[in-house]
Amino acid sequence: MVENNVLKVEDLHVSYGPIRALRGVSIEVQEGEIVVLIGANGAGKTTLVESILGITHAQSGRVLFMGREITHAKTEHIVASGISLIPEGRGILPLMTVMENLQLGAHHVKGDANENLGLIYKCFPVLRDRTKQMAGTLSGGEQQMLSIARGLMSKPKLMMLDEPSLGLAPTIMRELFKTIVELNKTGYTILLSEQNARQALQCAHRGYVFETGEVVLSGAAQELANNKRVLQAYLGGVI
Amino acid sequence: MEIFIAQLINAIALGSVYALLVTGFNLLVVVGGIFPFAYSHIVVLSMYMCWFAMKVTGDNLLAGILAGVFAGTGFSFITEPIFRPLAKRGAVLGSFIVAMAMSLIITEIMSQKLNMGIVISFPQSLQGEEALIRFGAATITAGQIGTVVGSIGAGFGFFFLLYRTKQGRAFRAMGQSPFSARLLGIPIVKTRIYAYIIAGLLGGISAVFLAMALGTASSSLGDNLALKVMAVAMFAGVGNLGGGLVAALILGLSEGMVLAYLPGDWSQAIAFGMIMVVVMIRPKGLFGTMA
C-alpha cells in the first residue's frame, strides 16, 4: 500500500516519572487531512503533541514523519524537517515585535524567509498593520493569529495546533476554525488537539478520542460527532 | 579643576568597562540561564594572560590584547559544559554555588601559581605613554580614550548583534522563553554555547581595558569586580541589558569620584550600598528584570 502518511505514531508510551501519560497510543495523519484529537484536560493530547516534537521523551513506541523515524530525534531537527507546533497558550514572545516573532518562525529556513510573508498577510491582514507592535500588546485573538502565522513561516509539512481556541471569544473562535479549514484547503496538513469538540469535529476529516492516555475511539469526524459516547461526554448530551 | 576633569575621565573609562562586564554577565544570565558569579574572575584571569603575553613578547601591545581577548573567550567557552546540567534543570542557585566554587579555584590559582601571588602591573605601553590631551595639570591618556571608544564600539556591536541579527533574535527568544525557543527549532545547546563565547569575548575585551584603566591586577581583584558587577546587575534589574549600562556608568562615576577621597577598600562599600538600596526599595531592580 502506498503510504501517504505524513505522520504515523505507533504504540507510544510516555511517562512522567510514575505517571503514565500515554499508554500505547497509535494515530496517523494523511497528507491534506485535518485530524483532530479530542478529550478532556489531562487526557494526554498535549503530551502526544510534545512527544512528536521531541520535547518529551518516549519510553517506547515509534514516531514516523514522512516515512522517517523521528522518535528520539532532537527537537531542532524535527522542526527543521517540517513540523510546526502552535502550542497551548500561543507561545509567542511578548517582548518582541510581531515581525520578529514571524521571523523567528522561519529561523531554521535556509533560503529567503520572507517568501511566505505575502500569503500570510493575505490570511491575516491584521498582522500587516502591526508589524512593529510588541506582540504582548495584541489581543488574544490576534496573538493566536500571530502564533499560527509564525508556524506557517517555514511552510511546514505538518502543522500541529494545541488547544488554539483556549481563551478566545466565540466569534473569534469561529474565525479561527474557518482559518484552519482555509489553510487546509491551500494544502496544509493539520493535526488539531481541542477541548472544543463540537467545532473541531465539524471542520476535521478524522478524529481520535483520548481518555487517560489512551485512544478510546477513532474514525471519521462525522461518525464521531454522532457517536453516543462522544455526544454524552463532550458534546453536551444526546439530543 | 583640571584634576577633577581627569578624575572624571577616569571614572567614565571605568564605568564603560563595567558596562561591558555587566552586558556579558547579563547575557549569561538571560541566555545561559545561570548565575555567572565567576565571570569577573575569568576576566581577571584573562588580564593575567594579557600581562604574561606582554612579558614574554617584550611588551608587545598587540600580543597582550590578543592574549586577553582569546583567553576570555576560551575560558568562558570551557565553563559551558560545567554549567550545562544546571542550566537544563533551571537550578539557578545551584549554578551560583558552583560559580562560587569556581571563582575560589580561580582566585587560588592566581594567588598561588601566577606570579607567585604578587600583584602584577601592566607596562606603560598599554596605557598609552603619550598623553593625548593635556590641559593644566591634567592629562588624558590614549588608553583612557581607547577604553571609552572601544567600550562604546563593543557595546554597539553587541546591541547590533542582539537586535538586528538572526542569532540575536534567537538569544532574546531563549531569554524570554526557552520552551518557545525550542518549539521554533532554535538549537538550545548550541545557542547557549554561542552566548558563552560572546560573553567571553566581551570579557576578554574588558580585561584589556581594565588593564589599561587600573594598571595593576591581583588575585583579590576577581572578588572585588564580581561584587561590583553583581551590584550593577541587581541595581538595574538582572537581565536588563539597557538598564545595566546606565547603572554601570553610575557605579563607575561614583566609584571614580569616591576613590579620589577614600582608600580603595571603601569603593566596595558603594557597590554594597547600591545593593542594599535596591534590595530594600525595589528588589527587582530599578528598571525591572527582563523575563
Place this chain on the structure above:
Amino acid sequence: MSLGLYYYFQLTAIFIMLGWTLYWVYRIGQLNNAPIAIMAIGAYLSAYAVLKWGWPFGLAMPFAVICGAAFALIPALSLGRAPAFAMVIATIALIFIMQTVFRNLPWFGGSIGLFGIPKIKSLLWITYGVLVFFGILIFRFDHSRLGRAADVIFEDRDVAGTLGINIYLFSVCLQVMTGVMGTVAGVLYAFTIRTVIPVYFGFPFLLAITTFIFVGGYTTMWGVIVFTPILWGIPIILPESVAVYKNFIYGILLMGTLLLRSEGVIDRRFLHRLHMNTGIMVKRLFRGLKKSET
C-alpha cells in the same frame, strides 16, 4: 588533652554550628551567608569587651549575642522578601563590607587584629553544650509543623502562601536565629584561637562552610554533622604541600557534588533507606531476643 585535639574538637563544633546556620535558612530555599559576617561581630565585640573593658567572658558572650542579633535583624527585614539571588548577593557583599569595616576601624587593630585573648576554662564543655542545644532546636524544628511548613516553602512558595504560611516572617525569624548562632560561633571562635583577624571571616571561609553543607547533604541536619569533621579534619592530617590546596579541593568537591549528586552525600533517599534498614535491624534484634528467652 593535646592542643591539636582540643582545636580539632572545638573548631569542628564551631563549623558544624555554622553549617547549620546555612542549612536552616536554606530549608526555605534561601541562601543566606550573613552568619559568616555576623560571626565577625561576635568575635570582635566579645574579644574587645574582654581585652579592653576587662569584662568577664560570662558578660561578654551575651553582650556580643545581643549585638549580633540586633545586627542580624536589620538586613533580615528587607531581605526577607527579596528574591533568592538578591539575598545571596547582598549577604556576600555583607561579608566583604564587614571585613572592610573591621579592617579599617581604629579600635580593632586593623589587619593585625586583636590578640592575646585569655583562655577560658571548660570552653570545650560550653561549646559542646551550645552545640547540643542548637542541635536539639533544629531537630525539634525539623520534626514539627514549622519544619513541614519549611518543606512546603522550599517546594513551592505560592502554594505555601495559599496555605497561610507567612514566608516573610518565617524568613526574618530564621535569619535572626541563625544570626544569633553565627554570633555565638564567632565568640567561641575568638576564644578558641585567641586571636581575631579580619582575614578569617572572608570568602574562602564561606566556601568551606558551603562545601560542608552541600557535600554533606542540605536536606538534613545530619549531613553537616558527618561531613564537617571529615572535610575539615583531613586537610589537617595531610602534609603541608597538599594541604595548601585545601580551598582548591573544597571547590572541586563542591562543584562535583552539585553536578553529580545534587542533594549531597546524605540525601533523602539515603536517609529513607537508613531508616528502613535500621527498622528492619531493630525488629530482627527483638525477634532474636525473644527467641533466646523462650
